[in-house]
Amino acid sequence: MSDLKKEATSLHKAATGLRAVGHHTAKPLQEFKAESHDLSALGALGSLLSATEEIREGMTTLAKLTRGLEEEWETEATFVGDVSDAFTLLDILLAAAARAEKG
Template sequence: MSDLKKQATSMHKAASGLRTVGHHTAKPLQEFNAQSHDLGALGALGSLLGAKSEIEQGMTTLVKLTKALEDEWEAEAKLIGEVSDAFDLLDVLIAATAQDKKG
């Protein structure tokens, strides 16, 4: 196996891994987001009552950041996949050129 083929295979695996991140985080992220609006337990703690709004905002911010990271990872996975495809094509072209020189 050529170095380009090895690199393409490795990149393809990495891209596949990045694409699956969203599948693993969707449910926990949804549950986390739902909990940011259900902080009733904090109401029982008078000193933390004022912090409830800040905690909700912080949790909402974390959800938005996580979604943004997932979007970024998806874009990176697409780019890595395209580079992997280009390496595969380049490997085929190099092999064809070498074959033409032999024959």
């Protein structure tokens, strides 16, 4: 197996892994968002500190940032997949050129 083919395979696996991140984070993120509306775990401490709204806003911000990361990873996965495809094609073209030179 050529180096380009190995690299293409490695990149393809990386792209597949990046695409799967959203599947693994969807449920925990949904649960996290739901908990931002129920801050009863803070009990009286949250009320005494008047911090519940700030905590809720912070949790909402974290959820948005996580979603943004997932979108960025999906874009990165697309790019890595494209590079993998290019390496595969280049490997095929180089092999064909080598065969043509041999006769």
